[in-house]
Every structure is written in C-alpha cells, then in structure tokens.
Amino acid sequence: MTEKTKDLISRARAAFPHITPAIPDFDAIDGQGGDSFTAIRDTAAIIETTNSLIPPLYRRADVTDERLLAWVDALVKGSKPNKFSRVPYLGRGPSVFLKGQTGVGKTYQAFGALRRLSIIGVGCAPVAASITDIYAKMRPRPGVDSEAVFERYANAPLAFIDDLGAAKTSEWVEEVNYRLINFRYEHQLPTIVTTNVLPDDLGRKLGDRVASRITEMAEPIALKGIDRRLGGAA
Numbered sequence: 097m098t099e100k101t102k103d104l105i106s107r108a109r110a111a112f113p114h115i116t117p118a119i120p121d122f123d124a125i126d127g128q129g130g131d132s133f134t135a136i137r138d139t140a141a142i143i144e145t146t147n148s149l150i151p152p153l154y155r156r157a158d159v160t161d162e163r164l165l166a167w168v169d170a171l172v173k174g175s176k177p178n179k180f181s182r183v184p185y186l187g188r189g190p191s192v193f194l195k196g197q198t199g200v201g202k203t204y205q206a207f208g209a210l211r212r213l214s215i216i217g218v219g220c221a222p223v224a225a226s227i228t229d230i231y232a233k234m235r236p237r238p239g240v241d242s243e244a245v246f247e248r249y250a251n252a253p254l255a256f257i258d259d260l261g262a263a264k265t266s267e268w269v270e271e272v273n274y275r276l277i278n279f280r281y282e283h284q285l286p287t288i289v290t291t292n293v294l295p296d297d298l299g300r301k302l303g304d305r306v307a308s309r310i311t312e313m314a315e316p317i318a319l320k321g322i323d324r325r326l327g328g329a330a
C-alpha cells in the first residue's frame with residue numbers, strides 16, 4: 097500500500113520538478129524518531145484532495161506571479177510540522193486579492209497556488225469555488241442546509257473564492273459576501289479572492305464593509321495583460 101502511495105507522490109512531484117517538497121525524503125523520518133508511514137499517507141491525501149478540486153482546464157496550472165509565489169512561501173514558512181509525521185499544516189496567515197480583467201489568468205494563478213502548496217506537501221484542507229457557485233449551493237430550498245454550505249467555505253483553513261463581485265447585487269448576496277469575508281477576516285484564515293471589478297467600483301459592487309476588510313486582510317495583486325482566451329486578437 098505504501099509503495100503505491102509513494103508512487104502517487106513521486107508522479108505528482110515529477111510533474112512539477114521546480115517545486116521543492118517540504119519532505120523530500122520520507123525514509124529519513126523514521127531515523128529521526130518520526131513516522132514515515134503517516135507522512136506518506138498524509139502527503140498523498142494532500143495531493144489527492146487538491147487534485148479533486150482543480151477542474152481539467154487548470155490541471156497544469158502553476159504560479160508564475162512573483163507576488164503570489166512570495167505569499168505561498170510565507171504560508172509554507174508559517175506552517176507547523178506535525179510532531180510524528182513532520183507533515184506541515186497551514187496556520188493562520190495573510191490573504192491575497194487577485195484583480196484583473198477577464199482572461200488575464202487569475203483563476204489559473206489561484207489554482208496554481210493551491211497546486212504548489214499540495215506539491216510542497218502542506219496540509220490545508222482547501223476549498224475552491226466561484227462565488228456564484230457558493231450562492232447557488234446556499235440558496236435556501238427544501239433539503240439544503242444553507243448554513244452547512246456556508247460553514248464549509250467560511251471555516252476551511254484555505255479557501256479560494258473566485259469571481260467575487262461577479263453576481264448581480266442583492267441584499268442576500270451582500271449578506272453572504274459580508275459574512276463569508278468577515279468570518280475569514282476575523283479568524284485570519286488564508287484566502288485567495290479574485291475579482292474583475294475595477295478598483296473604483298469595489299465599494300459599490302461588494303459593499304464598503306466587505307471592500308474594507310479585503311483591503312486590510314489581503315495583499316492586492318493586479319494581474320495585467322491580454323485576455324489569453326482571445327490570444328493575439330485582444
């Protein structure tokens with residue numbers, strides 16, 4: 097079982113050879129009073145969890161933006177290794193706010209950051225969704241526990257919330273935005289938020305209180321360039 101699991105880890109690492117894992121050599125752990133079996137099991141689970149979140153279009157996504165790379169590094173440095181497995185787990189930390197027009201690569205960079213953390217091997221039980229999907233999942237209807245859906249995204253140690261500001265504003269949308277961002281803000285839970293709302297429109301589209309919290313909790317990263325979907329035609 098461990099050989100198969102080790103193989104999964106090796107293949108994932110081989111696909112991203114420029115990313116240095118936190119535990120390059122599992123065998124060394126036993127000699128240092130640790131538990132390599134748990135380390136291998138947990139590291140494989142980290143990779144599989146992230147793989148399951150990344151849609152096929154972004155399966156090769158990799159961070160290229162220096163500011164986002166620095167943010168991932170800071171999270172890795174702030175993570176705490178488990179005493180026995182040595183596997184690092186994400187703690188509290190700063191967030192990032194990726195801004196830019198459609199097609200510049202916000203979603204790609206964000207999934208790349210999740211991927212990078214998983215190849216490094218940091219446990220962070222991430223969640224990822226477009227805000228419009230979160231609204232759709234939360235819409236009160238029979239058989240749906242809206243609060244449980246909310247808590248899944250609010251409580252996750254790492255969350256990627258894509259396309260904030262993309263939906264038509266309503267009181268309900270504003271309330272969900274506020275509760276979600278406020279919870280993550282107060283608990284200092286690392287979050288990647290993306291938007292293509294223009295800086296001058298943030299307060300109007302997201303509400304001043306949401307925009308204010310994001311400004312404090314997250315480093316703004318403006319991505320520039322053409323719409324990659326249109327290639328040279330933009």
Ligand SMILES: Nc1ncnc2c1ncn2[C@@H]1O[C@H](COP(=O)(O)OP(=O)(O)OP(=O)(O)O)[C@@H](O)[C@H]1O
Pocket residue numbers: 153154160196197198199200201202203204205292324325
């Ligand atoms: N650095 C990159 N290398 C290769 N392909 C990329 C890169 N960045 C983005 N792409 C590709 O370009 C397309 C657009 O990128 P992406 O979906 O991340 O844009 P976006 O900024 O999130 O756009 P929107 O605001 O419309 O959601 C996707 O097909 C994505 O895979």
Ligand SMILES: [Mg+2]
Pocket residue numbers: 202203204258
């Ligand atoms: Mg996108």
